[in-house]
Amino acid sequence: MNLINMGVTLMLLTSSYAMAAEEISVYRSPTCSCCGQWLEHIKQHHFAIKDIVTDDVETIKRKYNVISSLASCHTAIINQYVIEGHVPATDIEKLLKIKPKNIIGLTVPGMPIGTPGMEMGGKKQAYDVLSFDENGKTAIFSHHSGN
Numbered sequence: 001m002n003l004i005n006m007g008v009t010l011m012l013l014t015s016s017y018a019m020a021a022e023e024i025s026v027y028r029s030p031t032c033s034c035c036g037q038w039l040e041h042i043k044q045h046h047f048a049i050k051d052i053v054t055d056d057v058e059t060i061k062r063k064y065n066v067i068s069s070l071a072s073c074h075t076a077i078i079n080q081y082v083i084e085g086h087v088p089a090t091d092i093e094k095l096l097k098i099k100p101k102n103i104i105g106l107t108v109p110g111m112p113i114g115t116p117g118m119e120m121g122g123k124k125q126a127y128d129v130l131s132f133d134e135n136g137k138t139a140i141f142s143h144h145s146g147n
Contacts (some may be wrong), residue, residue: 021048027060028074035074038117067136070107087114090103103131
């Protein structure tokens with residue numbers, strides 16, 4: 001294969017890869033720096049990001065049934081699922097793979113130290129990623145150990 005054919009092949013593979021990326025719409029406040037750090041984490045896992053900066057994130061939370069006890073600083077939507085807060089990309093990937101029908105999303109309530117976007121040196125708090133349904137009922141989706 002010559003260099004021109006290799007370049008065309010690479011361009012086609014790159015285009016196919018870009019089309020295959022899952023789009024995630026992220027609603028976040030313009031004043032929150034950790035949300036931008038979480039977006040960088042998500043980008044590293046090859047999600048296509050639609051970054052929606054808004055002064056009214058609370059309206060989005062109400063629209064998608066994110067009750068205050070499950071809330072964090074940003075809300076994202078991917079394939080009809082709600083992703084609330086600093087959920088690791090690997091948990092989002094797992095969610096999209098298994099496609100549970102009885103939940104509306106995942107959340108990491110609050111802002112635990114060591115979650116993606118909340119890194120503070122080597123310190124990590126243990127935390128759970130919770131699944132939740134439209135009534136706010138939760139279950140542990142995954143557990144992440146601290147140090």
